[in-house]
Amino acid sequence: MTTPTLRAGIVGLGHMGRHHARTVHHLDDVHLVGALDPAGDPHGAARGCPVFTDLEQLLHRGVDYVVLACPTAIHAELGLQLATAGIPTLIEKPLATNVDAAIHLTHAYHAAGVPAAVGYIERFNPAVTQLHRKLQDGLLGDIFDISTRRTSAHPGRITDVGVVHDLATHDIDLTTWITGHQFSSITARITNRTGRPHEDSLTALAQLTNGTITQHHVSWISPTPQRLITVSGDNGCLTADTVTSKLTLVTGCADPNNPHQYTAGLDGAAQLDLVPADPLISEHRAFRERLRGRPSMIASLQSGLDAVLVACAALRSSRTGATTAIDRRFAARQW
CATH class of the missing domain: 3.30.360.10 (Dihydrodipicolinate Reductase; domain 2)
Structure with missing residues (x-):
């Protein structure tokens, strides 16, 4: 049976965001449909995919999941919007800059029943x-x-x-x-x-x-x-x-x-x-397994909260x- 292709979006095209974009392009069953970065895409990481400055614009592309690779200080703000929108999210480590923000993020995804994980690539x-x-x-x-x-x-x-x-x-x-x-x-x-x-x-x-x-x-x-x-x-x-x-x-x-x-x-x-x-390819595959409800060794939000x-x-x-x-x-x- 053919596995359906997942539509992915990336928030943040800085150092780690560019690596995530490269990785998504290497996955056979994931397709990058757009990215978000106020600075645009000067390194060409999106490879022709549209790059937006507003999260709603990215979500209108119809994403199955989002990689949140923006600065840690705005993980909570954007993560809460993604949880409310029902978008599964792979959040780059650390989960947040403080315990309160980490708790709010963890609670938001669990309360919404939305899968999410933290990208501890090691x-x-x-x-x-x-x-x-x-x-x-x-x-x-x-x-x-x-x-x-x-x-x-x-x-x-x-x-x-x-x-x-x-x-x-x-x-x-x-x-x-x-x-x-x-x-x-x-x-x-x-x-x-x-x-x-x-x-x-x-x-x-x-x-x-x-x-x-x-x-x-x-x-x-x-x-x-x-x-x-x-x-x-x-x-x-x-x-x-x-x-x-x-x-x-x-x-x-x-x-x-x-x-x-x-x-x-x-x-x-x-x-x-x-x-x-490749650790990042393995991480994305593990997150894909999490999305499909299968066992995965990717770090949970609770693990991310505990690290914070x-x-x-x-x-x-x-x-x-x-x-x-x-x-x-x-x-x-x-x-």
Whole structure:
């Protein structure tokens, strides 16, 4: 049976919007019918599709779903309009700039019964996808420590949020997704070395609801791009490098005379085989599955809300200098 072609629209033709446009053009069963950007399309990303300056004009094209790739500060305004109009939406990360806006967006889509998701593309990096699969299979046994490192020079184009909302939310989402456990508390410190309106680096120590300790470092003041996540467990550790798309396993063993003594050596390191894939194409395919009511590993709005909640707790901890508990009582609505 032939699968009907979906009609897609894109809001925002900046850096990520152009990547989304490229991706849609590569999908056999999705057709880009229009875009919205007040600045037009100077890079030609829409490839001849009409580019509008008003959301209603785009919706009149008859879209099956919209990719919301505009600046984070206006996600709530445009997302609420799309939810009211009944348009399924793939919202670029982060979901919103603050918890209230994230709650309102999540509630609006759930109340309207409209499918929506958050574009945490790192879930679809082949190294992370395989890492998640290996953890689900119990390769490492019990997990007791997770460490992430995500650094680069400042991208320049990001002006409405700092490194916590833009970068750290990737690692917050990945940590929660691969373990199946939420953050319970976080202690964080930030710096602002570049003089921009928002923070440009974060170092944080956190704990998950199951007791797992996590460490996170994100920075926009590093000349070296790094995107690493290392998971340690009873049987060794796995490190996913999403820059090179490699997954490395270092095996460990317990001392038979002392089962609580853990040892590991680099002689046990092995690079695991991965299936190459374009993460953004995989993300769009996963969203398509969500639209069709099928199981999908794309981040839900609730996951996007939780990432914003933890990011805001990290910023609060950096201001107070104290460990901050993640209070989900006001956000724990069952929609």
